[in-house]
Amino acid sequence: MTINIETDVLAGTLLEGPMQERRDRLAALPIKEPRDLSARNRAVALCDSGAFNEIMAMRNGYRSEARGATTPLPSDGVAIGWGLIHGRPTAIASHDFAVAGGSIGSVFADKVVRLQRFAIDNGMPIIYINDSGGARIHEGIEALDGCGRIFAQNVRAKKRVPQISVIMGPCAGAAAYSPALTDWTIMVSGQGRLFLTGPEVVKAATGEDVDPEDLGGAGLHTRDSGVAHLEVADEREALRSVIGLLSFLPQQRGGELPLQAPREPERSVQELADLIPAASHVAFDVRHVLSCIVDGGTTFELSAKFSPSVVTGFARLNGVPIGIVASQPRRRGGILDAKAAQKVARFVRFCGRFGVPITTWVDVPGFIPGAVEERRAVITHGADMLDAYADADAPRLTVIMRKAYGGAYIAMGSRSLGADFTWAWPQSEIAVMGPEGAVGILNRRELAAADDPRAVRTALAAQYRAEVTHPFRAVDAGIVDDVIQPEQTRAALTAALQGLGLGLH
Structure with missing residues (x-):
C-alpha cells in the first residue's frame, strides 16, 4: 500500500517527534485567498514547534516608479531561513506572491543564493516553496543574472544535499527551471503550475488558446511530462508530503540514513x-x-x-x-x-x-x-x-x-x-x-x-x-x-x- 500522509506521517507511525503539534498547527493556520497560507506560514508549518529562523528578513528590494520615485518590496518577495524538521536542520526558501507576484529580482536572488550556499556548506537539505511569476521584467538583465546564479547553485547543491521543490502557484519562465534542477517536485492540484511560457504568451506567439492546467498543471506534469513527481490536493498536504519525504533521506551526501524502530509489515x-x-x-x-x-x-x-x-x-x-x-x-x-x-x-x-x-x-x-x-x-x-x-x-x-x-x-x-x-x-x-x-x-x-x-x-x-x-x-x-x-x-x-x-x- 502507499503512504497516507495524514494518517501515517502525522499520526507518528512513520515519524517521531512533535507530529500532533504540527498537525494542530497546520489545521489552525489562517486561510488566505486565493492561496491557503502566506509565504512565512508555509515555512513555519514545516518546522518542528513552528520555529522558522528567518535570515535577511530586512533586506528589501525596490521598484523604480515615475520621476525617480521608488517603491519598497518587503524582503524582495522571498523569505529564507532554516528550521528543524524531525529534529534535523533544514534550509527553506519561500516565495511571497503578495510581493511583486513573487517575481525574481536581483535582491531576491542574492537571498536565495545565500541560503543555498549556507545549506551546502552546513549539510542541510533545501526546501523551495515556489510561487513566482518568473524573472522581474523591470529589472532586466539583473533579474536574468539572478536567475542564472540560483540555477548554478541548484546544480552545485544537487551533488551535496537533497533538494525538494513545492509548486504552490504559477511558476513561469525562469521560475520553472529551478524546480526542474532539484531532486523532487511536489505540485498542488489546481493551484501549482509550471510552464516556460504562460497562456497569454502562447496566444500572442502562436494564436493558440490553451488552458493553464493543460499547459502546466499538476496533472500534466505528474502524468505526461514527468517534470513533477507528486500531485497533492492542497497546500497542507504538500507540506506534509515534504515532511514525509525528508524522513527517508540523509542530511547530505555521505550522511547517515535516518533509522527508525523496525515494524512488522502490514500483511504476513x-x-x-x-x-x-x-x-x-x-x-x-x-x-x-x-x-x-x-x-x-x-x-x-x-x-x-x-x-x-x-x-x-x-x-x-x-x-x-x-x-x-x-x-x-x-x-x-x-x-x-x-x-x-x-x-x-x-x-x-x-x-x-x-x-x-x-x-x-x-x-x-x-x-x-x-x-x-x-x-x-x-x-x-x-x-x-x-x-x-x-x-x-x-x-x-x-x-x-x-x-x-x-x-x-x-x-x-x-x-x-x-x-x-x-x-x-x-x-x-x-x-x-x-x-x-x-x-x-x-x-x-x-x-x-x-x-x-x-x-x-x-x-x-x-x-x-x-x-x-x-x-x-x-x-x-x-x-x-x-x-x-x-x-x-x-x-x-x-x-x-x-x-x-x-x-x-
Whole structure:
C-alpha cells in the first residue's frame, strides 16, 4: 500500500517527534485567498514547534516608479531561513506572491543564493516553496543574472544535499527551471503550475488558446511530462508530503540514513505465495507484494502516474530507509518503455548519490518494441537506466519475482550492473526472451512443418522453460545468489542490509 500522509506521517507511525503539534498547527493556520497560507506560514508549518529562523528578513528590494520615485518590496518577495524538521536542520526558501507576484529580482536572488550556499556548506537539505511569476521584467538583465546564479547553485547543491521543490502557484519562465534542477517536485492540484511560457504568451506567439492546467498543471506534469513527481490536493498536504519525504533521506551526501524502530509489515509474508499467480502471463499488483515485505506495509511512492508499469518510491526495511524500483505487472504487464527507463534512471541516480539502498523487484517481459518507442529514444533512455544502476554508490539488492527477459533483465538492477545480492523466486524465468518467442525463432522450421503447430509450440515452450529459463541455471552461473521462497524474502533482505552495515543487529 502507499503512504497516507495524514494518517501515517502525522499520526507518528512513520515519524517521531512533535507530529500532533504540527498537525494542530497546520489545521489552525489562517486561510488566505486565493492561496491557503502566506509565504512565512508555509515555512513555519514545516518546522518542528513552528520555529522558522528567518535570515535577511530586512533586506528589501525596490521598484523604480515615475520621476525617480521608488517603491519598497518587503524582503524582495522571498523569505529564507532554516528550521528543524524531525529534529534535523533544514534550509527553506519561500516565495511571497503578495510581493511583486513573487517575481525574481536581483535582491531576491542574492537571498536565495545565500541560503543555498549556507545549506551546502552546513549539510542541510533545501526546501523551495515556489510561487513566482518568473524573472522581474523591470529589472532586466539583473533579474536574468539572478536567475542564472540560483540555477548554478541548484546544480552545485544537487551533488551535496537533497533538494525538494513545492509548486504552490504559477511558476513561469525562469521560475520553472529551478524546480526542474532539484531532486523532487511536489505540485498542488489546481493551484501549482509550471510552464516556460504562460497562456497569454502562447496566444500572442502562436494564436493558440490553451488552458493553464493543460499547459502546466499538476496533472500534466505528474502524468505526461514527468517534470513533477507528486500531485497533492492542497497546500497542507504538500507540506506534509515534504515532511514525509525528508524522513527517508540523509542530511547530505555521505550522511547517515535516518533509522527508525523496525515494524512488522502490514500483511504476513505467508500471504506472498497466494499473491503471485503461477502463470507468468497473469497480472498481479506489486504493491500488495511490497505490503508483505516493508515495515508497516507502506511505500512513499513517487511518479506514480508517470509510466505506471514500474513503481518507484521509498519505504523502510527493519527500520532502514530503502529505495524501491518494482515492475508493476498490473500495468501493461510491467513492460518497460522510454518513459519508464527515464523514471527509473532518475530515481536510481538519486538513491545512488545519497547512499539509499536500492531494492529492485523484477517481473519484466522486456522493452516495448516498435517505431514509436524508437522515435522516443528508448535506446538512449534505456542506456541511461543502465548507467544509473552501474554507477550507483549505494547497496543494490535485487529480487527476481517472475519474468526477467532480455535487455530489460539487465537494466533492472542485475548482477551484471553491480547488484550486491540477487535472489530469485522458484517460479522465475531468466532468459534472452520468453519461451513462446524463443521457440518461434529456434524451431520455426519444425513449427512450419507440424500438423498441429499450436500443440508443438506448447510442448517446445515447456521444454525451453525447463531447460533454459529456470533460476537454478542462473545460480549455477553465479549470476543469482540463491533461489528462495517468497516468504523468505524479508528475512533475506534484512540480513543482507545488516551484512552491509545497515540496520539493527
